[in-house]
Amino acid sequence: MEILQNANLEDYSTMRLGGLAAYLTNVADREQLKEAITWAKQHRLPVIMIGQGSNIIWKDSGFDGLVICNRILYYQEEPIGDKADKTVLVKIGAGENWDKVVERTVSRGMSGIESLSLIPGTAGATPVQNVGAYGQEIRDTLVSVEAYDNQTGDFVIINQEDCGFGYRTSRFKTVDRGRFYITMITIQLRYGNPKPPFYPALQNFLADSGIVNFTPQTIRNAVIAIRQAKLPDPVLVPNCGSFFANPVIEESEYARLQVAHPNLPNWPFGDGKMKIPAAWLIEEVGMKDFHDIEMGVATWVNQPLVLINRGAKASQQLLDFRDRIAHVVNLRFSILLEQEPELLP
Ligand SMILES: Cc1cc2nc3c(=O)[nH]c(=O)nc-3n(C[C@H](O)[C@H](O)[C@H](O)COP(=O)(O)OP(=O)(O)OC[C@H]3O[C@@H](n4cnc5c(N)ncnc54)[C@H](O)[C@@H]3O)c2cc1C
Structure with a gap:
């Protein structure tokens, strides 16, 4: 396990501001996560888990503890139900780039998260604030979250209904802030086309662009076009x-x-x-x-x-x-x- 000392937190927030973290490490699987947590406990240090830092403002005073960057990669599709049902469970490692996941599922003809295209960050962070855009939220397709429970020291499965989801919030951001380190999410998608009515801004864009063939890919393309016209790219403008x-x-x-x-x-x-x-x-x-x-x-x-x-x-x-x-x-x-x-x- 490589641990950086005095890591500049500017490099771990797309806002590119913040002080220093006393220690910082990357974890690529559950074993490395346990190792990092054990190390922090031995040194009596608090821990914060992050993804890509696209929803974090670090204080200038920095963090006198261990920042763990989740880099756990995994992707697996499990068809469920009979053939007519066409439903798929997708298990996604928390460190996967979220938009790459959306791109992948959309290219396979699956509906459910196409409107969540181009949201920066990792898959594991999506339940934290119940990410949402253009009429979809992660809670709509999320089945469960796998996480390390820092209170009990066990890996647990938390079902959707127990995540305390609300508008841009969940238990991970409120009552259980900092308690769970999410290692995997499972979502349920469906092969087939999304059906109107769509979110008004999306509906207007589709109408104005003369798009009448609603597929996961045409909706993803529309959402990307709207977002690129409206939002700054964090790589260019923090x-x-x-x-x-x-x-x-x-x-x-x-x-x-x-x-x-x-x-x-x-x-x-x-x-x-x-x-x-x-x-x-x-x-x-x-x-x-x-x-x-x-x-x-x-x-x-x-x-x-x-x-x-x-x-x-x-x-x-x-x-x-x-x-x-x-x-x-x-x-x-x-x-x-x-x-x-x-x-x-
Ligand atoms: C240009 C731009 C557009 C955006 N558009 C949207 C949008 O349309 N809708 C929307 O909802 N959000 C949007 N966001 C916010 C952001 O992309 C999301 O909140 C995203 O899910 C954050 O992912 P991250 O990996 O960067 O998380 P981070 O910023 O690294 O972390 C965010 C929070 O989640 C916690 N966390 C992260 N990973 C884990 C984990 N594995 N286990 C436990 N806790 C964890 C962190 O401690 C922190 O509290 C946007 C951000 C940018 C820069």
Whole structure:
């Protein structure tokens, strides 16, 4: 097991900010994971497991413990049911690149995760915030998660219904934050074409592009085209995707806001609640393509929900910029924006 000392955490976040980790190692299988955990226990060090760092903001103070980067690779398809059913269980190592998994399943004619194309990061991180895009969420196809339980010291299988999924959240991000190190996920897909209606933005793109043949591949291509037009490539422009989750508010609160803001968009959320696009709120307060030259931080020109690092020296500059946006939005709409990427440790 190779352990790096004083690893620069900038290299382990697509935001490219953060202090130092006292120790950092990569694990490629369950045995290496156990070895790394044992080493950390012997040295009385806390552990954080990460994937590709596309949803992490590291504090400038760094981490006085062991960062374990999950690089566990595995991919296996198991057809289930009879031939007519055409359902497949796909077991995926937590360290697999998520978009490569989507590409692979789509190229085999499977439906279920095609709208989750081009989301950066690893397969093992997808349940952590219940990743979602264009009308699909990982909870829709996830069957179970295999994880090392740091509380009991055993590998466990956690079924979908026990993952505590919600909008951009799960037990892995809330009550059991840091407890489970996910080593494998199992999802259930189906051979065949996705069926409309699709998510409105996707539906509009398909209509505008004259696409009427809905296959996993045509939907994946459409999602990639939409995302590439809207989102910066983290390799070229450091960012963590959406910096704020879309606020979910009571219908009564929505009605109150609508009096002053008749154009306020919404998506029905169920349970008497409405989801409001945070991007719209930020644009309304004039903070789209908003640059703080001194801090080296900005909102992205095509999607104000994305904060980009334009030469910031410290995570604190990004967090101050975040607070400024949240403050202005709150003053205008009395809505509190919540940060989506995790601030670690
Ligand atoms: C340009 C861009 C676009 C994005 N678009 C979307 C989007 O459309 N929808 C969406 O939901 N997200 C989106 N994201 C966020 C991000 O891609 C996802 O959250 C992704 O799942 C993070 O994967 P990762 O491997 O980089 O995880 P990391 O950032 O490394 O980790 C994220 C969290 O998960 C934990 N974690 C990671 N791996 C494991 C594991 N194996 N076991 C236990 N805990 C683990 C970490 O401790 C951390 O708390 C986007 C990000 C970017 C940069």
